[in-house]
Amino acid sequence: MDNNMPNLRMMVRAALFTVLVIIGAYISLPIGEVPIVLSDFFVMLAGLLLGWPWAPVSVGMYLLLGAIGLPVFAGGTGGLQAFYGPTGGYLLGFGVASVMIALVTNKRNSWLADAVGLVLGSVAIFTLGIAGLMFKLNLSLGAALTAGLVPFIPFNVTKMLLAAAVAHWARPNLLLPNNNP
Secondary structure, X not given: OHHHHHHHHHHHHHHHHHHHHHHHHHOEEOOOOOOEEOHHXXXXXXXXXXXXXXXXXXXXXXXXHHHOOOOOEHHHEOOHXXXXXXXXXXXXXXXXXXXXXXXXXXOOOOHHHHHHHHHHHHHHHHHHHHHHHHHHHOOOHHHHHHHHOHHHHHHHHHHHHHHHHHHHHHHHHOOOOOOOO
């Protein structure tokens, strides 16, 4: 039974981050077709603290819960139609970002690895999000960047800095050392 305890701990942590991402979706500021949410902050933090493969499991559960219709996305929405709406690309980007951040940082307490992982994860979210806006709303690249990136930059930079700071505090203080579930 002791052999299963690390996996059980990681499952519980992954479930906790799924709940945090859901809560983050409800903390939103509507500014147009795409609201500013805290979900991406918790996606980033999951990648930094849970690592591979647990961060993608956690974010994947969030996406699955939303896909089956539970109201876990921004604005209390859910269902497959959310993936075809203006925020669909951002939702898919959450999954890609969790993989990228988890693989790059590998739960190391390294500011450089965290910075690289967070930047790559954010690029994934915004690249897929902007592509989704261009497709769904028939926007030019410039219009999609203006609507789906520019207003989010200061908030995203703040979330990245805060996620890195929380991770650097949490890893040693919450007994989350490198590769030790």
